[in-house]
Amino acid sequence: MADFDGLELIIFAFPDACIGPLPIKDDTSTASAVKEPVLLVGEIERQAKADTSRVMSGDLGTFTTFDTVALRHAYVLPSKIDAGFIVEEQSFTVKAWNASDTPKTVDSILKENDTGTLLSHETTPFSLPGDCNKLHSLTIFKDGPPSQQTTFTYTIDGDMFVILVTGRRIEPFLFDNDWGGSYRYTPAYKTVVSTSKRFVEQRRPLYETPRRRIECEFWEQSVDMQRLYNFLKKSNALTVGFPVFHEFLDLSSPTIQGESILTFSNDFSDFTNLVDYTSFILMKDKDDPYALNEIKAIASMDTVAKTITLENTVQGAFVAGNTDVFPVALGAIRADGYSHSFQTDNIQKMGIKFEELRLG
Numbered sequence: 001m002a003d004f005d006g007l008e009l010i011i012f013a014f015p016d017a018c019i020g021p022l023p024i025k026d027d028t029s030t031a032s033a034v035k036e037p038v039l040l041v042g043e044i045e046r047q048a049k050a051d052t053s054r055v056m057s058g059d060l061g062t063f064t065t066f067d068t069v070a071l072r073h074a075y076v077l078p079s080k081i082d083a084g085f086i087v088e089e090q091s092f093t094v095k096a097w098n099a100s101d102t103p104k105t106v107d108s109i110l111k112e113n114d115t116g117t118l119l120s121h122e123t124t125p126f127s128l129p130g131d132c133n134k135l136h137s138l139t140i141f142k143d144g145p146p147s148q149q150t151t152f153t154y155t156i157d158g159d160m161f162v163i164l165v166t167g168r169r170i171e172p173f174l175f176d177n178d179w180g181g182s183y184r185y186t187p188a189y190k191t192v193v194s195t196s197k198r199f200v201e202q203r204r205p206l207y208e209t210p211r212r213r214i215e216c217e218f219w220e221q222s223v224d225m226q227r228l229y230n231f232l233k234k235s236n237a238l239t240v241g242f243p244v245f246h247e248f249l250d251l252s253s254p255t256i257q258g259e260s261i262l263t264f265s266n267d268f269s270d271f272t273n274l275v276d277y278t279s280f281i282l283m284k285d286k287d288d289p290y291a292l293n294e295i296k297a298i299a300s301m302d303t304v305a306k307t308i309t310l311e312n313t314v315q316g317a318f319v320a321g322n323t324d325v326f327p328v329a330l331g332a333i334r335a336d337g338y339s340h341s342f343q344t345d346n347i348q349k350m351g352i353k354f355e356e357l358r359l360g
Contacts, residue, residue, distance in 0.1 A: 073098065073099045073100035073102075073104075074096075074097065074098055074099065074100070074104055074128070074156040074157065074159060074161070075095075075096075075097045075099060075161070076094065076095070076096050076097070076154045076156075076161035076163060077094070077095045077097065078094075078163070079161070079162065079163060079164070080163070080164045080165075080166075081138065081163065081164070081165045081166070082166050082167065083140050083148060083165065083166065083167030084167060084168075085167070085168055085169075085170050085239070085280070085297075085330065086140060086142065086144075086148065086167045086168060086169045086170065087142070087169075087170050087241075087280065087294075087295040087296065087297060088142050088294070088295075088296075088312060088315075089139065089140065089141055089142050090139070090140045091137065091138070091139050091140075092137075092138040092139075092140070093135050093136070093137060093138070094119065094135070094136040094137075094138050094152070094163060095133050095134070095135055095136075096128060096133060096134045096136065096154060096156070097132075097133035098128040098129065098130055098131065098132055098133065098156075099131065100130055100131070101130040101131055102130050103127055103128065103129050103130050104127075104128045104130075104156050104157045105125050105126070105127055105128065105156070105157055106122075106124055106125060106126050106127075106128055106154060106155070106156050107124065107125050107155040107156065107157070107158070108124050108125070108153075108154075108155045109121060109124055109152060109153070109154050109155075110152070110153040110155075111150070111151075111152055111153075112150065112151045112152075112153075113145075113149055113150050113151070114150050114152070115144055115145055116140065116141050116143065116144020116145055116148055116150075116169075117138065117139065117140050117141065117144070117148070117150050117165060118138070118139045118141070119136060119137075119138050119152055120136060120137045120138075120139075121134075121136040122134070128156065138152075138165070140165070140167060142169075143169075144169060145169070146168065146169050146171070146237050146238050146239065147166075147167075147168055147169075147237075148165060148166055148167040148168070148169070149164075149165075149166060150164075150165040150166075151163065151164055151165070152165070168239045169239065170239055170240070170241040170280070170295055170328075170330060171231075171235075171238040171239065171240055171241065172240075172241045172282055172284070172293050172295055172328070173231070173240050173241060173242045173243060173354075174284055174289040174290060174293055175218050175220065175224070175227075175228055175231075176218070176324075177216040177217065177218055177245050178216070178217045178218055178219045178349075181216070181217030181219070181349070181351075182215065182216065182217055182351075183214075183215070183216045183217075183245065183246070184213075184214070184215040184216070185212070185213070185214055185244070185246060186212070186213040186214075186215075187210035187211070187212055187213075188210055188211045188212070188213060189210045190211070209276070209277050210277070211355065211356045212244070212273070212277070212329045212331075212355075212356040213353070213354065213355050213356070214242060214244070214245075214329070214353075214354045215337075215351070215352070215353045215354075216245065216351075216352060217349055217350070217351050217352075218349070218350045218351075218352065219343065219347055219348070219349050220347070220348060220350065221345070221346050221347045221348065222346070225348050225350075227290070228350060232333060232338055232350075232352075235332065235333040236332070236333075236335060238332070239330055239331070239332065239357060240330070240331060240332055240333060240354065241280060241282055241295050241328040241329075241330055242328060242329050242330075242331060242354045243282055243326035243327075243328055244273045244274075244278070244326055244327045244328065244329060245326060247268070247271040247273050247274050247326065247327050248266075248324070248325070248326060249264050249266065249268060249274075249281070249308075249325035249326065249327075250264055250265045250266045250325075251263075251264060251265075251318075251320040251321075251323055251325060252264055252265040252306075252320060253320055254319070254320050255317070255318070255319060255320070256314045256318050256320075256323075257314055257315070257316060257317045257318065258313050258314065259313060259314055260299075260309060260310045260311075260312065260313045260314070261307055261308070261309050261310070262307065262308045262309075262310065262314075262325075263305075263306060263307050264306045264307070264308070264325075265306070266306070267303075267306065268303060268306065269303035269304075271327070273327050273329070274301075274327040275301070275303065277329075278298065278327035278328065278329070279297060279298055280295050280296065280297055280298060280327070280328050280330070281295070281296055281298060281308065281325055281326065281327055281328065282294075282295050282324075282325070282326050282327075282328045283295075283296065283314070283316070283318055283323055283324070283325050284323070284324050285316075285318065285322060285323060286322050286323065286324055287322065289324075292316050292317070292318065293316075294314065294315060294316055294318075295328060296310045296311070296312065296314065297310065297311040297312070298310065298311070299311045329354070329356045330356065330357050331354060331355050331356040331357040332354070332355060332357060333352060333353070333354055334353045334354070334355055336353075337352060337353030337354070337355070338350060338351055338352045338353065339351040
């Protein structure tokens with residue numbers, strides 16, 4: 001035993017005979033000098049599959065064939081799919097795997113709350129050959145319920161396998177704030193005073209990033225006021241993509257359809273929300289934002305080149321000069337967060353308070 005700067009180093013010496021793979025006892029051998037080792041479960045499976053006629057001993061007992069190992073021989077993978085924030089169509093692969101040598105039958109696939117999803121598979125019942133898997137495509141659509149909570153239940157030879165699909169759809173807030181009214185942006189840093197081991201008080205943050213709050217006003221009339229009213233009426237069930245209006249991005253590319261790299265004419269290096277806190281941007285057409293809008297996930301950005309790289313390409317026919325682009329915060333309209341008053345010429349004013357969603 002040696003001592004290095006207060007740390008103890010314990011050195012074990014092993015004979016040369018212990019180096020290399022452990023010998024395996026052969027049942028047909030008459031030699032008894034070699035001691036049979038205790039095998040790990042993975043080694044039992046490997047050797048039993050390679051030679052099912054061999055008697056194997058290990059931590060789980062004695063096995064004569066691979067099929068007697070205490071494992072489920074059918075699997076449906078993965079058992080959980082979390083789509084996260086759903087802003088566009090997503091695709092996943094589901095695998096039904098028969099790990100045994102005996103054919104099995106997928107008796108049924110039951111679907112519960114599957115609106116907004118599509119699982120493509122053969123008509124049940126169908127056969128699942130031995131040591132084989134079948135791949136099924138799962139699509140989660142952009143449009144669907146605000147919260148995706150779907151289960152798919154596979155029944156294979158009487159055994160049930162459940163897949164849970166979760167996610168939240170983001171509803172874009174498409175109305176333009178009134179810059180003539182009030183606008184307030186508040187980054188809320190929640191902190192707590194704690195005492196160290198030396199009894200020194202320190203104020204420490206409870207959020208890694210601030211919770212953003214935005215209060216602003218909207219002047220609308222006729223159809224647009226009806227749309228805003230309907231949006232607020234259902235907003236308590238929505239995860240809202242709310243624009244950070246004071247960090248406007250000016251597109252310089254003439255057209256961006258099919259592109260994943262967007263170039264802007266204005267310098268956004270000092271846009272704190274966009275650079276430090278935002279993972280999504282909102283693009284909306286100025287003439288008809290309800291017909292043409294997209295929320296896109298940000299992969300990376302270059303403040304020097306004034307470019308933002310998206311995780312997926314732009315689908316809509318947006319045109320520079322007629323497209324508004326903002327970073328968005330994800331959250332909700334507060335239940336006590338709006339006020340309403342009538343103005344002149346059938347114009348109505350709505351005040352809104354938005355608060356960012358905190359996860360975890």
